[in-house]
Amino acid sequence: DAKTTQPNSMESNEEEPVHLPCNHSTISGTDYIHWYRQLPSQGPEYVIHGLTSNVNNRMASLAIAEDRKSSTLILHRATLRDAAVYYCSTGNQFYFGTGTSLTVIP
């Protein structure tokens, strides 16, 4: 199963867009890309997933590179409630890396 690489931390100002990157260079052709986020002392929750095409939902957008070796989670307007650790995951067995800790500055 493919493994992922993400920056340890990122900061964003409130109400500005945030782009969270993820590298998954060994992803196989049939593996979906999933994003989850984890608030303190809670289990992770689903954010978005996709296979090849960019995806949008009420929480975020997912931009997938043409070669599928990387993806970017886009939060269009960061709020204080978006401060969390964001994980990307690929493959069937749901391996998670260390994630990106997002700090939102008021």
Add this chain to the structure above:
Amino acid sequence: SQTIHQWPATLVQPVGSPLSLECTVEGTSNPNLYWYRQAAGRGLQLLFYSVGIGQISSEVPQNLSASRPQDRQFILSSKKLLLSDSGFYLCAWSPGQYSGNTIYFGEGSWLTVV
């Protein structure tokens, strides 16, 4: 709708004591089940996963074990806890092994080994 519950929510155990964390899923059948551990300030580490009753795959060799006595029940155990076993333990389930399936996490169990 499907729900997942795990317990206890918190526990403090002495070194060398046994451990049992239980997880149950409702509202679905034949789920894939997972145990993760998260040390303080660290990422999620997959410990065990199960695709059916009695079928357990271990990802990390250690003094923990898992069992699945019923379709929607997953138990994490240890005969003798170590200090390094402290952490946040999460049970999770998914509808199957299809890569497009989403994984759903429980509320987590905080374990402190003293």
